[in-house]
Amino acid sequence: MIRFIKILVFVSCLVPLGLLAWRFFGAHPSDMSTWGAGLGANPVEALEHKTGDWTLRFLLITLSITPLRKLLRVPVLIKFRRMFGLFAFFYGCLHFSTYVWVDKFFNLHEILADVVKRKYITVGFTAFVLLIPLAVTSTTGWIRRLGGKRWQALHRLIYVSAIAGVIHYLWLVKADIHEPLEYGAVLAALLAYRVVVWLRPSSAMRSRAVAPMRGKVAIE
Amino acid sequence: MLIKQSADIPSSEITPRDLYLNRRRFLAGIGLSAVVAGLGIKELVSPSSEALATEKIDGIQKSAFSTTEKVTPINDVSHYNNYYEFSTEKEDPAKLAKDFKTRPWSVTVDGLVAKKQKWDIDAIMKFASPEERIYRHRCVEGWSIVVPWVGFSLSELIKRAEPLGKAKFVEFTSIHDPAQMPGQRQQILNWPYVEGLRMDEAMHPLTLLCFGMYGASLPNQDGAPLRLVVPWKYGFKSAKAIVKISFTDRQPSTTWNEANPHDFGFYSNVNPNVNRYHSQAHERRLGEFRPRPTLMFNGYDQVAGLYSGLDLAKNY
Ligand code: HEM
Numbered sequence: 001m002i003r004f005i006k007i008l009v010f011v012s013c014l015v016p017l018g019l020l021a022w023r024f025f026g027a028h029p030s031d032m033s034t035w036g037a038g039l040g041a042n043p044v045e046a047l048e049h050k051t052g053d054w055t056l057r058f059l060l061i062t063l064s065i066t067p068l069r070k071l072l073r074v075p076v077l078i079k080f081r082r083m084f085g086l087f088a089f090f091y092g093c094l095h096f097s098t099y100v101w102v103d104k105f106f107n108l109h110e111i112l113a114d115v116v117k118r119k120y121i122t123v124g125f126t127a128f129v130l131l132i133p134l135a136v137t138s139t140t141g142w143i144r145r146l147g148g149k150r151w152q153a154l155h156r157l158i159y160v161s162a163i164a165g166v167i168h169y170l171w172l173v174k175a176d177i178h179e180p181l182e183y184g185a186v187l188a189a190l191l192a193y194r195v196v197v198w199l200r201p202s203s204a205m206r207s208r209a210v211a212p213m214r215g216k217v218a219i220e
Numbered sequence: 221m222l223i224k225q226s227a228d229i230p231s232s233e234i235t236p237r238d239l240y241l242n243r244r245r246f247l248a249g250i251g252l253s254a255v256v257a258g259l260g261i262k263e264l265v266s267p268s269s270e271a272l273a274t275e276k277i278d279g280i281q282k283s284a285f286s287t288t289e290k291v292t293p294i295n296d297v298s299h300y301n302n303y304y305e306f307s308t309e310k311e312d313p314a315k316l317a318k319d320f321k322t323r324p325w326s327v328t329v330d331g332l333v334a335k336k337q338k339w340d341i342d343a344i345m346k347f348a349s350p351e352e353r354i355y356r357h358r359c360v361e362g363w364s365i366v367v368p369w370v371g372f373s374l375s376e377l378i379k380r381a382e383p384l385g386k387a388k389f390v391e392f393t394s395i396h397d398p399a400q401m402p403g404q405r406q407q408i409l410n411w412p413y414v415e416g417l418r419m420d421e422a423m424h425p426l427t428l429l430c431f432g433m434y435g436a437s438l439p440n441q442d443g444a445p446l447r448l449v450v451p452w453k454y455g456f457k458s459a460k461a462i463v464k465i466s467f468t469d470r471q472p473s474t475t476w477n478e479a480n481p482h483d484f485g486f487y488s489n490v491n492p493n494v495n496r497y498h499s500q501a502h503e504r505r506l507g508e509f510r511p512r513p514t515l516m517f518n519g520y521d522q523v524a525g526l527y528s529g530l531d532l533a534k535n536y
Contacts, residue, residue, distance in 0.1 A: 040311060041300035041506050042363055105511055110499050118499070174361075174497075175479050176308035176408045 002079060009080055013087045016054050017094070020047065044102045051095035055128075056169065058088035059162045060186050067193040082138050085158070089135040092128050120171035127164035130157045159194075162187055272298055273318075274436040277350055277370055285426060286354035287519075292365040294434045296506050301441045302359065303460060304409055305394070305401040317440035320400055322461075325445050331391070331466035334382035341445050345431055347380060348372035352435070353428055355451040357458075358490045358518045360483075364503045369449050370432030375423045377465070383419070387467035390422040391415075392448060392459040409475050415459040416472030416486065417450065420526055426451060452520040454488045485536035489527070490518035494536045 023038035024047070036043030062084040069077035104111050114121040134155055136142070143151045166187050169180035272294075299314045306313040325341040350370050358364045378390070396412035398404040404411045421427065428449040431438055438444035443460025450457050456476050466472075476484035483497035492501045492514040502511035517523050527535075 036509075041296035042310075042504070044504060044509075045361075045363070102509070103511075107502070107511075110501060113495075114499055117495070174483075175304065175476075178406075 002076070006080070006083070010083060013058070013083070016050070016091075020050055044098070048095065048098045048103055051091055051098055052169070054091040055088055055095050056162075056165045056183055058084055058091055059158065059165055060183065060190065062088055063158065063162060063187070063190045067190060070197075086135060086138060089131045092131055096128055120168050123164045123171065124168035127161045127168055130161040130164070134158060134161075159191065163191075272436075272439045274432075274439055276436050277432045279349060280370055280432075280435060281349055281351045283351045283353045286352065286368075287356060287366060289354075289356065289366045290507075291354060291368055292506050297365055297367055297433065298439045298441060300506070302361075302455065303403075303441060303443070305403045305411070305413065305461070306441070307403050308408065313441035314439075316402060320440040320444070322440065322445035325463075327446065327462060328464045329381045329466075330464070331468050332384040332387040333467050334384065337381070341431075344377065344429075344446065348376040350432065353430075353449070353451075355428070355449060356518050357449070357451065357455055358503060358514065360454040360456060360488070360497050360500075362498050362500070362503055364505050364514075366505075368434055369428055369430045370435065371428045371430035371449070373425045374427045374429040374448065375425065377429055378423060381465070381467070383467040386469050388419050389468045389471055390417050390419060391464075391466040391468055391472035392417075392462050393464035393466070394459050395461045395463045410478050412463075413459060413475045414472060415448070415457055416474050417457075418471075418526075419467075421450070421523075424523060424526065426520060426523065452490055452517040452523045454490060456484070457488050487527075487532070487535050489523075489532065489536075490514060491516060491532060491536070494533055496536055 020039075024036055024043065026034050026038040028034050039046035062081060065077050065081040065084065069075050100106060100111060104114075115125050116122070134157060137146065137151065137154060146154065166180060166184045169183060170177060173180060300310045301313040302310060303313040303317070306316040323341070326338050327341065327344060328336075328338050330336045349372070351372055352368050352370055354366060354368045356364060357367050383390075392415045394413040394415075395401075396404065398411075417427070428451075430443070430447050430449045431445055433439075433442060438447065443458075446462045447460040448458045448462065471486060474484075474486060476488075477486055480497075485496070490500070493516075494500065500514055503514045504511050
């Protein structure tokens with residue numbers, strides 16, 4: 001059952017990429033001159049924006065696992081958190097590659113100038129770089145090697161990454177901050193849940209946070 | 221009493237039961253996650269390319285100012301519009317501007333002029349014979365297009381407005397009509413949209429008073445019925461759907477400058493060396509994959525004289 005659902009969820013997570021590719025290559029994928037037309041007048045911008053959107057969405061989905069499993073009392077959701085987190089990283093890689101390759105065409109000079117001087121790129125870059133250690137240490141082996149507490153502390157970086165992601169979005173829009181604020185509101189709610197849990201002195205959730213679970217570690 | 225605080229129960233006891241008994245809740249949770257993901261898949265439809273409701277313009281003359289570069293397809297120019305009065309999504313104005321009313325339309329000319337006037341759009345269009353001006357058009361966001369605009373030099377209108385000697389700037393005000401323009405129902409920018417030029421910039425023959433493109437009247441989403449085209453400045457300087465032209469002795473306060481003075485200056489000349497909003501050294505011509513270098517004044521070197529002695533890094 002779980003296995004089956006995991007496959008289903010995995011495939012679902014690839015749907016946004018599939019749709020992007022579908023629209024990018026269009027009805028005549030062998031004819032290179034038609035590439036991108038399905039994504040409108042500026043396909044590069046569309047790719048950059050859609051991959052950015054999905055990076056942020058997967059970060060938020062990942063962060064919603066703990067509140068959802070607690071509030072709905074569905075602990076088994078934890079089994080999907082790593083997958084969602086890795087998909088956030090996956091779409092982040094696509095987003096970053098779009099920027100480096102099709103937007104800047106490997107113009108290292110401009111990329112470095114952007115990372116240092118354009119503050120929205122600086123925070124976006126920070127958000128992305130912070131996800132790298134999390135992706136690397138996402139395996140069971142690494143959880144064991146680091147120990148639950150340290151692993152958990154390290155993986156709190158996802159909060160910083162998500163906050164930086166929202167700030168990145170907020171700073172890159174020219175005037176209309178509606179969408180970044182919507183994402184920001186979702187993130188604020190997800191973080192508020194953690195604050196509430198942490199402030200509640202006799203919180204069951206907190207005491208369970210580091211309790212062993214079937215030989216592995218349950219990390220909230 | 222059988223009330224037990226959950227904290228008293230060792231987690232080792234709870235976990236397995238939760239894990240294996242709550243299949244229904246679990247499915248609900250998965251369903252919820254799917255809904256969250258599904259919220260994102262709202263952008264399924266491809267941009268449409270329905271016929272444009274425009275009218276052919278007769279007697280268009282060619283212009284020596286035109287570039288010979290490849291013209292951007294009309295479908296791109298009419299379906300990729302930064303027109304915040306309608307929407308901040310560039311695909312939307314093509315749909316939302318469909319029923320926008322461009323007749324009757326008049327333009328008020330006031331401020332430091334001999335006589336305040338109100339001109340009908342159809343009268344304005346007869347001030348001079350229409351020319352086709354194929355211009356490069358560079359957006360501050362880093363993309364560019366080549367458009368065959370139709371119109372004549374703004375100077376033709378300014379001459380007829382008879383500005384006083386004191387007039388040093390021209391201010392252009394776009395229409396304010398939230399009933400027709402859904403984007404104006406939100407305070408994203410300070411409506412109405414206001415743009416401005418120095419008098420000598422406005423009088424420069426390149427500065428185009430524009431009412432058509434691709435041989436026909438302007439599509440609504442491209443600024444019908446009357447707009448400005450200032451090809452050496454970033455696109456937002458070229459105000460759309462103009463209803464008022466005022467002559468002043470003070471530099472007008474312009475909409476984007478009010479929204480973000482750090483990024484968007486009054487001059488906003490295309491300049492690959494001044495990187496306020498974005499890195500501006502390169503641009504992507506729509507339809508091309510590789511970025512190309514951005515040219516000073518968007519390649520319109522003939523305007524350089526307007527700015528001699530002016531520090532363009534400060535006056536951006
Ligand atoms: C976790 C990391 C990141 C997240 C969550 C993220 C998210 C986003 C989002 C949501 C958008 C806006 C999409 C839209 O308008 O629909 C965006 C745009 C963009 N991002 Fe990121 N991003 C991240 C990392 C990066 C990095 C590392 C770079 C480059 C070094 C980058 C460069 C850009 C650029 C250039 C845009 C488009 C800006 C524009 O068109 O004005 N992002 N990103």
